[in-house]
Amino acid sequence: MTDRIAFQGELGAYSHEACRDARPDMEALPCHTFEEVIDAVQSGRAKLAMLPVENTTYGRVADIHRLLPASGLRIVDEAFVRVHISLMALPGVKLEELKKVRAHLVLIPQAASFLEKYDIKGEAAADSAGAAAELAEGGMRDEGVLASDLAAETYGLEILAQHIEDHAHNTTRFLIMGKEADLTRRGTHGMMTTFIFEVRNIPAALYKAMGGFATNGVNMTKLESYMVNGSFTATQFYADIEGHPEDPAVKRALDELEYFTNRLEILGVYPRDPRRD
Numbered sequence: 001m002t003d004r005i006a007f008q009g010e011l012g013a014y015s016h017e018a019c020r021d022a023r024p025d026m027e028a029l030p031c032h033t034f035e036e037v038i039d040a041v042q043s044g045r046a047k048l049a050m051l052p053v054e055n056t057t058y059g060r061v062a063d064i065h066r067l068l069p070a071s072g073l074r075i076v077d078e079a080f081v082r083v084h085i086s087l088m089a090l091p092g093v094k095l096e097e098l099k100k101v102r103a104h105l106v107l108i109p110q111a112a113s114f115l116e117k118y119d120i121k122g123e124a125a126a127d128s129a130g131a132a133a134e135l136a137e138g139g140m141r142d143e144g145v146l147a148s149d150l151a152a153e154t155y156g157l158e159i160l161a162q163h164i165e166d167h168a169h170n171t172t173r174f175l176i177m178g179k180e181a182d183l184t185r186r187g188t189h190g191m192m193t194t195f196i197f198e199v200r201n202i203p204a205a206l207y208k209a210m211g212g213f214a215t216n217g218v219n220m221t222k223l224e225s226y227m228v229n230g231s232f233t234a235t236q237f238y239a240d241i242e243g244h245p246e247d248p249a250v251k252r253a254l255d256e257l258e259y260f261t262n263r264l265e266i267l268g269v270y271p272r273d274p275r276r277d
Contacts, residue, residue, distance in 0.1 A: 004029040005176075006037045006046035012129035012151030014081055018174045019050045020150065022079040034063065038071045041179060049073060049177045055083075056171045058106060065226055065238045068267055069196050074181040075268020078192065080275040083170040085111050088132065088157040089144040095160045102131040103146035111146055114164040120144070132157060171275075175268070183246070187271025191244040192221075194270075195254075198236050198263045205260050206237075212256030213241065216249040221276075236263075244269055 005022075006029040007015035019028040029046050031037045040046040051068075052061045085107055089098060100121040101108075108115070108122035115122055125131035128147040135145050136155035144160065145151070152159045175194075185191075199205035213220050222240035243250040245266065258264045 003027065004040075004046040005048040005050055006031050006040035007050040008032070008034050008037050008052075010127055010129035010133060012132055012148060012154035013127065014083060014148055014172060015050055015052060015174070016129070016154075017148050017150045018052075018079050018081045018172075021081065022050070022077065022174075022176060023048065034067055038067065038073060038177075041073055041177065042071075047178060048076070050079070051175050051177060052172050053175050054173050056169050057110070057167070060224065065196075065224065068175075068177075068238075069236075069265060071177070073177040073179060075175045075194055075270050076178045076182060077176040077270050078273045079174040079176060080273055081172050081174065083110075083165065083172060084148065084163050085146050085165045086149050086152060086159050087111075087114070087144050087146060087161040087164055088135075088152040088159050090135065090139060090141055091156070091158045093141050093144075093158065093160070097142055098144045098160075099142040101144040101146050102128075102135070104128045104131075107146045110165045110167065110170065113166050114161065122146075129154070176270075177268070181266075181269065183244075183269055185269075185271060186244070189274045189276075190242055190272040191247075192240055192268075192270055192272045193243060193245055193250065193266060194238075194240050194268045195264060195266045196236055196238050197257060197261045197265070200260055200262055202260075209257045209260040212253040216253045218243055218249055218253045242272065 005019045005026045007019050009015045037049045041049045053064050054060050102123045102125040105124040129151045132145045132147045132151040132155045219242040224238045225235050
């Protein structure tokens with residue numbers, strides 16, 4: 001199998017940065033869509049997939065929770081990337097020459113104070129790394145791009161200012177996924193288990209299903225609901241808990257959960273990243 005890790009976006013994207021940080025020995029494979037990322041692993045063109053699931057500023061990444069159960073892939077690790085925004089331009093260009101910057105729509109408001117200070121207009125682009133590539137290919141000297149340092153490195157642009165985001169907390173969490181699960185690992189900082197479930201159609205089913213985690217002292221760090229097949233009555237839940245399914249407390253909690261569900265599927269068991277703290 002090809003020793004590649006697939007991600008959605010262009011080279012130099014924050015997802016590419018996540019790949020390089022988490023798997024520096026693997027070749028990063030850019031893909032146009034999340035579906036293409038998953039297909040790359042399913043078809044053997046890549047060994048792993050790097051998929052963003054949530055961001056501290058913008059919440060859940062759209063469609064990811066819908067795609068994960070159907071992918072047939074399993075979570076093998078998690079990764080966190082601080083979204084640092086850098087302003088870059090063609091080599092030799094001075095900051096005072098810039099009249100506008102291009103970036104993905106979500107990045108521009110995050111650098112609003114800096115852009116206002118230097119009277120630079122923001123213009124939305126489909127992709128920040130793609131905007132960096134376009135600038136390098138033949139952009140104007142009065143134009144810049146907001147993107148990652150990796151984008152500047154990838155496309156030969158010059159960084160004029162680093163870490164210009166207004167807030168210091170913006171972080172994206174990624175899941176690293178592969179074809180095979182490995183339940184033998186035990187992380188230095190503990191383990192995480194991710195699963196999906198559908199509760200039975202009985203009164204207080206969710207309340208009863210969650211009771212096992214409280215009584216067994218299992219910490220649930222995430223619980224989200226979303227519709228299944230566009231139905232308002234069929235609700236599926238996505239959950240992250242601390243611990244391993246073979247831990248006695250976790251096993252008891254999952255056994256109790258299963259009693260109240262129509263479906264319970266573990267998507268991954270993986271080491272807890274210390275950057276959660």
